[in-house]
Amino acid sequence: MFVSYAPAVILAGGKPVEVPTYEENEFRLSVDDLEKYVTNKTRALIINSPNNPTGSVLTKRDLEEIADFAVEHDLMIISDEVYEHFIYEDAKHYSIAALDGMFERTITVNGFSKTFAMTGWRLGFVAAPSWVIEKMVRFQMYNATCPVTFIQYAAAKALRDERSWKAVEEMRKEYDRRRKLVWKRLNEMGLPTVKPKGAFYIFPRIKDTGLTSKEFSELMLKEARVAVVPGNAFGKAGEGYVRISYATAYEKLEEAMDRMEKVLKDKKLT
Numbered sequence: 001m002f003v004s005y006a007p008a009v010i011l012a013g014g015k016p017v018e019v020p021t022y023e024e025n026e027f028r029l030s031v032d033d034l035e036k037y038v039t040n041k042t043r044a045l046i047i048n049s050p051n052n053p054t055g056s057v058l059t060k061r062d063l064e065e066i067a068d069f070a071v072e073h074d075l076m077i078i079s080d081e082v083y084e085h086f087i088y089e090d091a092k093h094y095s096i097a098a099l100d101g102m103f104e105r106t107i108t109v110n111g112f113s114k115t116f117a118m119t120g121w122r123l124g125f126v127a128a129p130s131w132v133i134e135k136m137v138r139f140q141m142y143n144a145t146c147p148v149t150f151i152q153y154a155a156a157k158a159l160r161d162e163r164s165w166k167a168v169e170e171m172r173k174e175y176d177r178r179r180k181l182v183w184k185r186l187n188e189m190g191l192p193t194v195k196p197k198g199a200f201y202i203f204p205r206i207k208d209t210g211l212t213s214k215e216f217s218e219l220m221l222k223e224a225r226v227a228v229v230p231g232n233a234f235g236k237a238g239e240g241y242v243r244i245s246y247a248t249a250y251e252k253l254e255e256a257m258d259r260m261e262k263v264l265k266d267k268k269l270t
């Protein structure tokens with residue numbers, strides 16, 4: 001679960017409830033698990049595909065089941081699709097709002113940070129029914145007024161210019177190359193790792209080393225000088241895993257994998 005969701009729910013006066021996902025089905029959110037956590041107080045469901053931190057991608061069938069679940073329990077859906085353009089192999093990105101009858105209960109959130117690597121420019125966008133947008137505009141108007149104008153022009157240009165879409169595809173191909181490298185190397189060094197289908201994160205299982213996620217991350221930081229994030233920073237179900245971002249140069253990732261492997265070998269952890 002992306003780290004901002006729970007604080008955002010608390011800020012809005014709600015109570016966040018975390019639904020775990022599991023390695024066994026490539027960390028895809030399942031309706032069986034949702035059923036265990038839904039109550040008559042549940043108002044909304046946040047979904048995120050492609051996912052941070054696991055790199056999982058929900059299938060069309062997964063989304064259809066989640067849509068039926070949302071209708072059955074009368075829930076709004078907040079669908080975070082910021083990684084929609086970073087999808088690999090046979091995976092496809094689907095927007096739940098595009099399924100029959102779902103637009104009316106879905107708030108789709110997206111941004112320019114990932115697609116166009118405009119992270120520091122702080123611009124996002126939302127698609128939702130007009131009654132939701134009206135309320136959001138009111139909130140936005142009295143909080144931030146509006147995003148900086150030159151960034152709005154840049155974003156419009158990025159969306160319309162075919163050169164930027166070419167750059168996105170080049171980025172996607174490069175992420176794919178890095179994904180394959182990191183996935184192969186992690187498995188080879190004895191950390192069982194699901195092959196992610198989207199975003200630019202990978203989520204190796206480290207529990208067989210006998211270390212907690214925090215201990216493992218601190219060890220890698222101190223001994224290998226490699227920064228990974230403890231899995232439990234993303235929720236309880238993340239304990240026993242760490243998150244690695246492969247949004248850095250291929251050569252750096254090769255070096256990081258060499259260093260991690262050496263520490264694991266020297267300490268006889270795998």
Ligand SMILES: Cc1ncc(COP(=O)(O)O)c(C=O)c1O
Pocket residue numbers: 002048051052080082110111112113119123124
């Ligand atoms: C799943 C997810 N949603 C949203 C964001 C926020 O992106 P930004 O605020 O830069 O648009 C991130 C950033 O890491 C993310 O991983």
